[in-house]
Amino acid sequence: MTNKLNNIIIWAENKPGVLYRILWLFRRKQFNIESATAGHSEIPGISRITITVLGNENLVKNMCKQLAKLIEVVKVEDVVDDLLVSRELALMKVAVKDKEEKNDILRIIEHFRGRVINMAKNSLIIEITGTEVKIDAFYENMKEFNIMEFVRTGRTSLFK
Amino acid sequence: MKTKLKEGQKVQGADIICECLIRQGIKCIFGYPGGANIPIYDALYKYPQLKHVLVRHEQGAAHAAEGYAWATGRPGVCFATSGPGATNLVTGLADAMLDSIPIVCITGQVPSPLLGSDAFQEADVLGITLPITKHNYLVTYTEDIAPVMHKAFYLAVTGRPGPVLIDITKDAQVNYADFHYPKFTDYLKNKLKIKATPEEVTQIVNALNSAQKPLIIAGHGLLLSGDGTTLLKVAEKQDIPITLTHLGLSTIPHKHRLFMGMPGMHGHVPANRAPLEADVILAVGMRFHDRVTGKVSAYAPQAKIIHIDIDPSEIGKNVMPDIGVVGDAKAVLNQVLPKLKPKQHSSWLAQFEVWKKEEKEKVFMPELGSHKLKSAQVVAELAEQTDYQATIVADVGQNQMYAARYYPYQKYNTHFTSGGLGTMGFALPAGMGAKLGDPDREVWIVIGDGGIQMTIQELATIVQERLDVKIALLNNNFLGMVRQWQELFYKGNYAETRLKNPDFQLLAAGFGIKSAKVKDLSSARKAIAAARKYKGPYLIEFIVEAEENVFPMIPAGAGIDEMVVSIEDLKTK
Numbered sequence: 001m002t003n004k005l006n007n008i009i010i011w012a013e014n015k016p017g018v019l020y021r022i023l024w025l026f027r028r029k030q031f032n033i034e035s036a037t038a039g040h041s042e043i044p045g046i047s048r049i050t051i052t053v054l055g056n057e058n059l060v061k062n063m064c065k066q067l068a069k070l071i072e073v074v075k076v077e078d079v080v081d082d083l084l085v086s087r088e089l090a091l092m093k094v095a096v097k098d099k100e101e102k103n104d105i106l107r108i109i110e111h112f113r114g115r116v117i118n119m120a121k122n123s124l125i126i127e128i129t130g131t132e133v134k135i136d137a138f139y140e141n142m143k144e145f146n147i148m149e150f151v152r153t154g155r156t157s158l159f160k
Numbered sequence: 161m162k163t164k165l166k167e168g169q170k171v172q173g174a175d176i177i178c179e180c181l182i183r184q185g186i187k188c189i190f191g192y193p194g195g196a197n198i199p200i201y202d203a204l205y206k207y208p209q210l211k212h213v214l215v216r217h218e219q220g221a222a223h224a225a226e227g228y229a230w231a232t233g234r235p236g237v238c239f240a241t242s243g244p245g246a247t248n249l250v251t252g253l254a255d256a257m258l259d260s261i262p263i264v265c266i267t268g269q270v271p272s273p274l275l276g277s278d279a280f281q282e283a284d285v286l287g288i289t290l291p292i293t294k295h296n297y298l299v300t301y302t303e304d305i306a307p308v309m310h311k312a313f314y315l316a317v318t319g320r321p322g323p324v325l326i327d328i329t330k331d332a333q334v335n336y337a338d339f340h341y342p343k344f345t346d347y348l349k350n351k352l353k354i355k356a357t358p359e360e361v362t363q364i365v366n367a368l369n370s371a372q373k374p375l376i377i378a379g380h381g382l383l384l385s386g387d388g389t390t391l392l393k394v395a396e397k398q399d400i401p402i403t404l405t406h407l408g409l410s411t412i413p414h415k416h417r418l419f420m421g422m423p424g425m426h427g428h429v430p431a432n433r434a435p436l437e438a439d440v441i442l443a444v445g446m447r448f449h450d451r452v453t454g455k456v457s458a459y460a461p462q463a464k465i466i467h468i469d470i471d472p473s474e475i476g477k478n479v480m481p482d483i484g485v486v487g488d489a490k491a492v493l494n495q496v497l498p499k500l501k502p503k504q505h506s507s508w509l510a511q512f513e514v515w516k517k518e519e520k521e522k523v524f525m526p527e528l529g530s531h532k533l534k535s536a537q538v539v540a541e542l543a544e545q546t547d548y549q550a551t552i553v554a555d556v557g558q559n560q561m562y563a564a565r566y567y568p569y570q571k572y573n574t575h576f577t578s579g580g581l582g583t584m585g586f587a588l589p590a591g592m593g594a595k596l597g598d599p600d601r602e603v604w605i606v607i608g609d610g611g612i613q614m615t616i617q618e619l620a621t622i623v624q625e626r627l628d629v630k631i632a633l634l635n636n637n638f639l640g641m642v643r644q645w646q647e648l649f650y651k652g653n654y655a656e657t658r659l660k661n662p663d664f665q666l667l668a669a670g671f672g673i674k675s676a677k678v679k680d681l682s683s684a685r686k687a688i689a690a691a692r693k694y695k696g697p698y699l700i701e702f703i704v705e706a707e708e709n710v711f712p713m714i715p716a717g718a719g720i721d722e723m724v725v726s727i728e729d730l731k732t733k
Contacts, residue, residue, distance in 0.1 A: 017286065017298075024290060058476070065473035068351070071295045071315065 005034065006060045007079045007086070007157055010049040011041060013072040021070050022049065029063045031055055035088075035154025046074060050156045079157070086157040090135045091117075092126045095146035105145060112138045123148060164207070165339045173302040173333040174203035177266065180309040181210055183341060186237050188213060188228060188596055190221035194241025195281060197268030199333040201239075213596060213625055216617035218245050220589035222252020223615070225263040227553060227593030230576045231601060235262040235316045236593060242268050243281030246327070247288065251583055253323045254292040258580025259407060260380060262321035264312050272300040272329040285327045294322030300329050302337035310342045319352050320471040321384060353472070356492045360485045364442075364466050364492075365499040367483060371440035371464075373508045374400045377423060377452075378489070380407035380579075381445020381469055385490035387572055388412040391444065394493050398503040401512055403431035405446045407579040410569035415548070420512050423720075424452045426561040426710045429519035430512045432720045435460040437511070443467045445489035448478040449580070458719025468492050522725040523711055527566075532705045535559060535634045537681055539566035542604060542632060545688050550574065550602040553594055555587035555611035558640035561710045563606040574601075585614025588631070592618055595627045602692075603628075609635040609661050619671040622697050630691045631699040636706045637661055644709045648730060649716075668699045675699040 012018050019038060026033055034052040041048035053060065060078055068076045096102045105124060109116065114128035128138055135152060165171060165179045177200055181189070188211045193201045204212060215221040218240040225236025240246050246267040256263050270279040286298045295315050297308045305328065312324040356364070368374060378391055388411035395402050401420045404411055412419060421428025423435065435441060441463045446452070448467075453459040456479060467474075467481035468489055475484035485492060527536040539562045542550070548570035554563035554577040569575050576594060578586035591605035612633055622629060643657040668675035674694060676687040684702055691698040712725045724730040 020287075021290060028291065058480075062473060062477050065475075069471070069473055071347075074350075 003054045003056060005081075006053055006055060006057070007081065007084060007155070008051045008053065008060070008064060008067070009077045009079060009157065010051065010067060011043070011046050011074040011076075012049065012070070013074065014040065014045055014047045015072055018047070018072045019049070021072070022051075022067060025063065025066055025070070026051070026053065029059065029066070031060075031063065037154050037156040050154075052155050079159070083160055084157040085160055086131060086155045087129050088132055088135055088152055088155050089127070089129045090138070090150070090152040092128070092139075092142065092147060093123055093149040094126065094142060095123050095148055097146075101145065105142070108138070108141050112141075114138065167340060169339045170336050171339055172199065172203065172336055173305050173328065174199040175206070176302065176305045176337070176339055177309065177328070177333070178203050178207045178210060179339065180306055180341070181237065182207065184309075184313045185234065187211060189237045189239055190215050190224040190228070190593065191239030192218050192221060192241065192245060193239070194245045194268065196242035196270055196330050197239060197245075197266075197333070199330065200266070200268065212239075213621065215589065215621050217615065218248035219251050219585070220592075220615055220618040220621065222249045222263065222265065223255065223583070223586050223589035224593030224596070224618075225265075226252065226256050226259075226261045226586075227576060227590030228597035229262050229593075230573070230590070231551070231594040231597035235264050235313060236597070238263065238265045240265065240267045241281065242270055242285070243283045245281075246285040247283055249325075250288065250292065251581075253289055253325065255578050255581040255583045255586060256323040257292045257294065259578065260321050260384065261323070262316035263323045264316050265323065265325045267325065267327045268333065269298065269327045269329045271331040273331075275300070275329065285325070289325045292323070293325045296325040296327070298327045298329075299332050302332050302335040303340075305332065305337075306340060307342050311347055314347050318348055320381075353486045354470075354488045354491050356468075356485045356487045356495055360483070361492075361495045361499065363483045364485065364496050367440050367464055367466055368398060368400075368442065368496070369501050369503070372505070373438045374398065374440045374442065374505065375434045375438035375463070376400050376402045376442045376444065377405065377435075377446055378402065378408045378411055378444045379405040379446025382489040383408055383411045383445070383573060385445060385470075385488050387490070390490050390493040390497065392416070394497050394500065397497070397500050399505045399509065400442070401430070401434065401509060403428075403434065405449070405452055406564055406577070408446065409564060410571065410573055410575040413570045414568035415570060420516075422564055424449075425454070425714050425716075426565065426712065427452075428565065429523070429712055429723070429725065430515035432712065432714065432723050433515050434512070435463065436721055438463045441465045443481070444493065445469060447474045450478070453479060453720070454714045454722070455717060455719040458721050519712070519725070522729075530705070533678075533680055533684060533702060534708055535562040535636075535702070535704045536566045538632060538634060538684055538702050538704065539563055539606065541681070541685055542688055543567040545685075545692065546602060546604070550604050551576065551594055553577065553587045553591035553603060553605045555605075555607040556582045556584045557608050557611065558636075558644065558708070558710050559606050559608040559611070559634045561641075562634070565710075584611040586611075588612060588615045589618045589621075591629050591631075592622055592625070592627055595629045596625065599628075603630065605629060605631045607631065607633055608640060609633065609637060609659055609664075610639045613661075616667070619668070619673055619697075623672045627697055628695060629697055631697070633664060633699060633701045634704050635661065635664065635701050636704050636708065638706060640708070641710070643707070647707065647709065648713075648727070664699065664701045673697045673699055675701065677701045677703065679703045
């Protein structure tokens with residue numbers, strides 16, 4: 001069976017150690033986590049965690065059943081891409097030499113519908129959201145400049 | 161049992177711990193005091209209805225709690241202190257996790273302000289035990305003790321049972337809080353499925369009704385679900401041969417005409433041949449462990465597999481079933497039973513007689529007819545003298561396989577062992593726990609010379625508690641199972657498997673335990689009879705043939721079709 005990217009969405013009690021238990025299970029089952037995001041959900045006391053892993057479908061399914069067994073986990077879903085709207089947020093700090101370079105960068109930002117959220121004398125901080133593909137493409141375009149820092153949150157998803 | 165605390169009463173955490181144990185119906189605790197749990201011990205003296213058994217090592221406490229749980233069906237409880245006390249529990253917790261045994265361990269932890277400071281006897285017990293417990297807790301506030309304990313006991317026994325650990329900081333034990341005992345809450349209401357859906361029942365019934373060569377493989381899950389009578393009714397109604405996995409042994413009487421033995425690496429011939437020919441396999445409360453299936457691709461090639469288990473993650477984990485049903489083994493069988501039409505499978509059953517004859521001629525006769533003393537003879541003799549009714553607590557290795565293969569268990573739930581983890585040293589403390597849990601049992605600990613030395617300190621506990629347990633020490637002066645592998649697969653290179661053993665009789669005498677040493681079958685007979693007559697602990701050292709091998713055997717990594725019944729058989733294959 002081929003490896004595909006699996007979206008695993010987990011609802012769990014917001015208590016100390018819960019995230020640790022969940023991530024431990026991924027390690028135990030030998031999955032490498034591609035991305036993980038966690039935060040409060042619309043239900044008080046319940047966190048929502050989106051994790052993406054590459055892996056064999058059967059192994060992922062079995063791990064989801066094991067995740068569901070964790071006492072503090074309320075619900076687990078392994079969802080195909082088509083059923084989800086997914087976004088990722090990235091932040092980038094880039095050095096700016098001169099006005100010409102700044103204009104080049106601003107044009108790229110405009111094209112990718114990003115925003116400048118901090119402007120210093122010699123650098124910019126850019127915020128961009130979108131799919132992984134879009135952020136990858138943005139990064140590719142920015143590589144010719146002096147990228148000082150780059151961070152991305154990983155995928156987070158809602159059901160359509 | 162009489163409780164002491166009133167609702168809302170302000171007391172110390174240690175009192176709440178004891179009170180919760182009483183409310184859970186606990187009568188016996190296995191433990192070891194230390195700096196971080198002294199307050200619990202201090203409170204324990206106010207509760208004489210809680211019997212405390214002072215083990216000699218915390219691993220002994222965990223295994224004893226397992227034996228207790230196995231014998232009584234109720235959770236076994238251990239106490240240990242922080243740091244080394246808690247880390248010594250680890251092997252027992254892992255053992256209980258793999259074998260689904262409900263135990264609750266309460267460990268003391270350093271005071272909460274010191275957590276994470278590498279304080280004296282501090283270990284991250286929550287982190288260490290997370291992978292080997294069904295669930296675990298760190299309690300730092302006194303008011304959390306009662307709710308956590310209530311939930312811990314519920315989790316240990318509900319669904320697929322398992323170990324739960326509660327790590328309680330010393331300040332939480334000492335501080336005061338109002339005692340509030342939780343009213344029952346269905347903690348797992350969304351996670352437990354006990355019964356099969358009507359569609360699932362129909363699927364199972366249709367598969368069984370149309371089967372020509374059906375086979376039942378039942379495991380620990382069925383044993384845990386209460387009794388084997390429903391399974392027997394299903395099997396008898398449709399004339400289906402039954403095999404029991406290692407941890408499922410003693411679920412039904414082994415002398416029943418439909419019982420065909422134990423499948424697996426050292427299982428019985430019929431139980432290993434049958435999956436190759438069966439057209440429908442009804443697997444109940446078992447998990448297609450690698451020791452049962454051998455190489456999965458060669459396992460049950462033409463069978464439609466029905467898999468019933470209470471743990472959803474077991475369905476499809478090792479073998480993908482055609483019909484996978486999440487539910488309690490007995491409950492689902494009870495749903496299926498009335499819908500089954502009576503059937504006969506005489507030619508299929510006749511095939512089993514051929515397999516049985518093969519095993520009798522090639523394995524049983526040479527083993528049991530040997531002129532040198534063999535472990536198989538000892539176990540068979542023990543079985544006969546105890547009228548197949550004793551509780552056998554087997555250790556790990558060759559002795560374990562002999563206890564599984566040569567004792568026809570006629571009484572429900574009388575075979576305890578460390579199956580999943582294979583923990584040498586399990587049997588001595590587990591046998592002790594079994595006897596304490598159910599003193600009416602005749603408990604025989606079957607153990608090798610390697611295993612007994614791993615937890616031998618518990619002989620002192622046995623003496624202190626005046627426990628009437630009998631120890632059958634099968635001494636071949638080898639780590640027998642590893643030696644067998646070395647002989648068969650490592651060119652006879654007996655690397656580090658020869659043991660220079662102590663004088664076990666002197667050792668027993670040192671602990672104050674009566675003992676005998678025998679080298680032949682007739683004196684073995686007499687010694688077993690003498691031990692049974694004696695009231696109190698008794699150790700018999702059987703000097704068995706040094707280089708005996710357990711057969712049949714499915715070599716590691718091979719398929720069940722590659723099972724061999726003797727050394728000659730292995731050489732020709």
